Amino acid sequence: MQFKSLKIRILLWFGSLAFVVLSLFAFSFNYFLNQSIDNNIKSKLQLLAHKRDKKIPNVEVLTLHNGTIEDSTALFSLKNYKKYLNQKENFFIITHTGDDDYIDALYIDEQGVKTTLILRKNIDNRIENFQDVLLFLIPILLLAFIFLASKMIDKILLPINKLINATKDISITKFTQEIELPKDEDEIKELVLSFNAMIKRLQNGVERLDRFNTDVSHELKTPLTVIQGEIEIALRKLRTPQKYEQSLKTIQKQSKQIELIVKQLLLLTKYSKENIKESFEKCSVDTLLMQVIDKFQLQFQEKNLKLHIEKIEPINMQANPILIESIFVNLIDNAIKYTSKNRNIYISLYQDSKIYFSIKDEGIGISKEHLSKITERFYRADSSRNKKIEGFGLGLSIVKNSVLMHDGNLEIESDKENGTTVKVVF
Template identity: 35%
Template sequence: MKSLAQKLWVSLCLFLLVTIIFAYFLSDYLYERLYVNNVEAELITLGEQIRKDYEGGVVPDSFIKNVEWLNSKTPYEVFAVRNPRELSACVPFDIDYEALIGPNERTELLANVTVTKVGFEERFGRTLVSVVVPLLDGDRLQGIIYLYFPLVNITELTSNITWYWLFGSFIFIFFVLFIGMKAVQVISRPIEEMKKAAEKVSEGNLSARVTVSSNDEIGQLAQSFNEMAEALQKEDQRNKNFLATVSHELRTPISYIKGYIEALQLNIISEEKRDDYMMIVQRESQRMEKIVGDLLELMKMETAQFSIEKLPLVLAEIIRQSLDNVKPAAEEKGLFVSVSLDEELIIFGDEGRIEQIFYNVFSNSLRHTVNGGISISLFAEGEFAYLVIEDTGSGIPEQDLPKVTERFFRVNKARSRKDGGSGLGLSIVKNLVMLHEGELKIQSRVGEGTKVTIIFPLFVDKSS
């Protein structure tokens, strides 16, 4: 298989070959169009000028002698004869009278039309251009003026400059090949670098980069490659961190379960504590199940395998359904739940997923609130529905706010493990909100509480 450089060289050589062939045919065309036509035009012009001296009647001897004198002064051969058959005595080659002036040509001459002929003459070894100008007296052809000129071959025209042409051609080819070689190197070098870098990336070396030396398409391709490699490197590091975090998150409940089961199997605990140990094992098992379940769901959301079924939904109804699931926990902790809802707001979404968003946010607010409670308000601004959830909880440090929607991020890790949180809730919420073309905003102050704002586009009935 040919390399790119080889293909470029072949293309360059083909280009030169096509250029040479084109130059040859162009020169032949110009020879035909310019040189031949120019000679023909000059012969016709000269013949027309000579005919002006003819005054009619029988062509006088003085007119013929004047033409003979003119013949010695011009580069063309010019003859005037009363009868075309007399031409054979004038020209130094065999002339076919019937071919020169046949019925068609005679008709044209009688119509006072100049006749031109172009043909190869063996005696001269070159093409002959001839012109026949009629000498008419009324409707009678009294004689003709015959002009001809043997064309110079194109090789004869260029004979004096052949060596210059060859030398110039050599210089031209040398410079074209030299410049072509440099161009091939310039073009192929970054591509070769990208090839080597791609091989390194495929082998697992995601730090491989290429040098961006231009702003053209190849330079943009190199820049895109670097950006791709950087993205892959970040994603690889993210996956490593994610796997490390997953391992860490699962290690704790697994170690709990393993330790308590071994204690139960070895009967090293009292009967009154067996139930407590079993509850701990059950709790940690449920926690593992929740982590794995949330993780699988989150991974599906980030792929094309996840889909939602959207329908027009009344937001206030779904908010109430979600609150019914968390109110017992709020009452148990003695927290208030304040609600202010616009009953007419409708969005286009998946009911189950919208309820999942609300449940996660409501339960998360209640989990981190000890005194006071949460207030929930739903209202419209422009073409969007705003759901605002404010709590009086412990709050989130300002430096942690950008990270709270990351997978497994916890502001208070010890507390989250105790209450069984997976650390994936807000990540799931963020992805579900984005799938509904919405926006999630979180504001918080330590010791004062947290404000979560969820924005959805309002449903517009296009059928009406």
């Protein structure tokens, strides 16, 4: 039979162990008590054998010489004494038939050809009654222990039962349930703390998933609408090959936008504080930066922007290379997009007590009312969200998230029409 209840299993284990311990105690106590009584009686009979005093009540003495009775008390009542002679033992307990309250004790003292038998009659043996009481107490004590153990287990399992009830109330839409912390600093409190931390992680995970779904549906709506419109126009009537080519180019452009949006959103939701450390490896930060700069050479040339590399030091750190690269990509991309032609962009990477990366542009800048919000997802400083400057408002959100994943700080300083300086500190 299998018992599903943890409490019942513990009680069965405890009850079995308690029964074994109590039984061993009763057996040991009975054994050592009898040994003590027997040794005490034996010692007294030994003393009597040396004194050879025949006038002690309930004591009978028989003296043999070469097996023949030499002397005895008036009545030596043990008729079958010969069966105790020539045995290894010299002390015997003789029970009374039909009467357990009294026993006799026989001690044999051999000295050469002379043998003395000392018989102590009617020794009180009512200690057996105590032994019977002890045996009767074992089941009572066992039940008492089990009852106390049950109460203790109920107290111990109370937080676990609360934990069970809390898990039953948890659903995808309900993550607010937390267990009240026990007062005692023990394993149960650690379990409750771990459970509450797990609830928060699940809540954050579900919130990220909900936010991802909301963001995707929000940002994909526009390109999907454009694609659907182009297809409907193309199918409405026959058109020239040039018109079909134009529609396909529009669809291709919107498809690439969808791909980029999904890629950026996945980058935002892929990593968390709990799993980011697993992806860390030794990164050459300066090498990553130079590789990203090389990728933007064409954009620099198209706008005739002059890049000033003020300082780039060789720096290695334990980090996620994908996120570090995304920081450089988004910040350089923003600097290029929001800086007018024939202007300057300044970049530096160096290490002091910490690692510093900064990028300064001479672009359009950000007004103070927008500065605190620009790292929010899909937020763009132009309220109309026009498409003159391409983007989805995800770049700085990705940067901020990536910096925080590395326990860094993101600092942004900007004035309208006076450019922007972004500093990342690790």
